[in-house]
């Protein structure tokens with residue numbers, strides 16, 4: 001089964017498709033630039049595969065190669081539950097590629113990011129301009145020859161006018177109407193309560209009706225990917241906390257799982273179960289914060305107190321594990337930082353049986369049938385399942401539109417297939433459904449935690465491999481061998497084989513992917529995070545077209561955009 | 569209190585009682601502007617929520633308009649793209665105003681030192697209190713707030729900023 005798609009592609013497009021090096025059983029091919037549109041269209045439409053979800057497009061830079069740049073596409077087929085990677089080499093003198101926006105709308109922002117960071121130009125893209133860096137930025141920071149500390153100041157608050165924003169790139173829709181007297185451009189954010197500090201939306205209005213909304217992001221771009229290239233694999237873990245900082249544990253788990261795949265190792269069952277427990281606890285926190293913030297934005301403060309009370313309870317559990325509330329850094333490559341402390345399991349059980357459900361049910365009572373809430377959210381910001389998939393939606397936002405795709409079920413990892421839980425789906429894909437899906441997911445997470453606690457196996461919490469796991473602290477202080485091992489591992493780092501992998505987990509917002517390229521040294525050559533909310537937020541114009549300003553506020557809140565993972 | 573009144577009162581025996589009353593009022597009714605950009609802002613939300621309850625310190629009226637606030641709380645990383653906006657917001661807050669750099673990123677850039685991050689907000693605006701931590705615990709935030717209150721307590725209408733100098 002594994003390489004059916006690759007075989008088909010090789011047979012069907014012998015001129016443009018060539019096999020990529022085989023590594024860790026991933027399906028990957030190299031595609032020549034000329035043949036790319038044809039191959040992409042085929043993969044999208046072919047009834048056997050139906051790669052309807054474009055998970056990611058990213059750039060990479062290999063200065064020593066003849067074709068210096070590479071664009072990497074990650075496609076996913078919900079039908080066959082398989083990933084496919086396409087790699088396209090591009091020369092430096094003419095770094096252009098045909099756009100994929102005509103097939104997947106999701107390509108829009110991913111291509112802009114590859115342009116911003118690497119200078120790869122996508123021909124035919126409707127509006128190819130910078131996305132993460134500011135508009136006065138010169139150069140492309142993720143290129144290997146760009147210095148990591150090459151700061152560039154922005155001299156004025158980012159204030160591209162509507163026309164400038166729209167006319168970038170090739171043939172973008174210029175706006176003759178924008179200047180008409182009855183229309184106005186309203187700037188919302190980034191310093192606005194509902195934009196949570198770092199989002200910005202420009203809305204073209206007629207009266208209070210939104211004709212077109214145009215999101216601007218990048219206000220929290222912190223250079224995760226560039227920084228990660230200068231660190232060892234272990235040192236990247238704390239940075240992953242700060243991607244989706246509301247549920248840091250899940251990023252820790254996602255990242256370590258990716259590096260473990262790169263290394264070709266499997267962690268013990270105990271580690272897997274603990275990772276499941278902390279992930280699901282984090283999912284609950286994430287959903288609580290999302291619901292609380294969404295409801296505050298809509299104008300109800302009370303549920304916020306209830307949600308945050310339970311969140312504090314869960315934080316108590318996490319703090320007992322790793323000493324930090326938010327920035328956990330709890331996982332290690334090949335295991336965990338510490339085992340569960342004494343009495344933790346009982347405490348956790350008590351919390352998830354009594355306290356957390358209480359908060360969820362109280363919120364439910366306050367909100368779910370609340371007339372004002374229902375009126376404000378039902379039918380607001382709706383999107384169909386097909387569109388949502390095309391925009392690259394995953395997670396609760398996709399499931400609210402009726403597509404029952406969840407990595408935990410589709411490509412189970414860590415024994416998720418052994419747990420008994422349901423995937424809630426909505427039917428209308430509106431703000432209200434997104435709320436309901438999140439509420440139900442929290443209940444399902446409680447079920448998973450309960451089962452994982454019951455089945456928690458005994459076992460080591462880190463893998464027995466001197467090249468990967470640090471020795472016990474105790475031993476480092478008392479045994480010479482352990483001291484040497486410790487020092488060696490810290491100085492030399494973990495050395496994975498040369499190769500590249502893409503690994504996904506189901507994070508609170510959807511598919512969290514890590515694409516890691518290793519050149520065999522202790523530092524990753526390239527790490528690309530596939531953040532779930534990046535794809536989701538770009539659909540905002542479609543979600544809000546024709547609605548009111550107040551609906552935009554409700555919609556943005558329900559998408560749960562976390563700037564840390566949006567801008568990285 | 570207007571600059572003119574301050575200039576009249578500053579040379580009289582009333583200075584001390586007026587200072588005492590004004591400072592007492594200001595100290596326990598800070599209106600924070602939550603300039604939250606990143607992880608630290610989530611901890612700020614925790615401070616404002618039920619468990620830590622910032623209203624015990626009189627600072628629960630959180631505003632998102634610089635015109636209605638006097639304490640600028642900068643929670644989170646400031647990127648180069650964000651920097652001019654922070655400066656603009658600061659300028660828009662009326663005197664008297666105080667600034668708290670909440671978290672390592674706001675204090676010094678934190679763990680980020682690269683092409684897009686500002687190395688501490690004090691390169692852009694003046695800062696009164698630095699709260700370390702990544703993120704600071706809610707207790708640390710409250711400690712910072714108390715430090716701001718102490719600063720306010722020590723102010724006088726004789727200070728140049730109240731005299732328009």
Ligand code: SF4
Pocket residue numbers: 242327606607608609643644645670671672673674678679701702703704
């Ligand atoms: S100090 Fe730490 S927690 Fe706060 S914004 Fe910076 S990285 Fe996030």
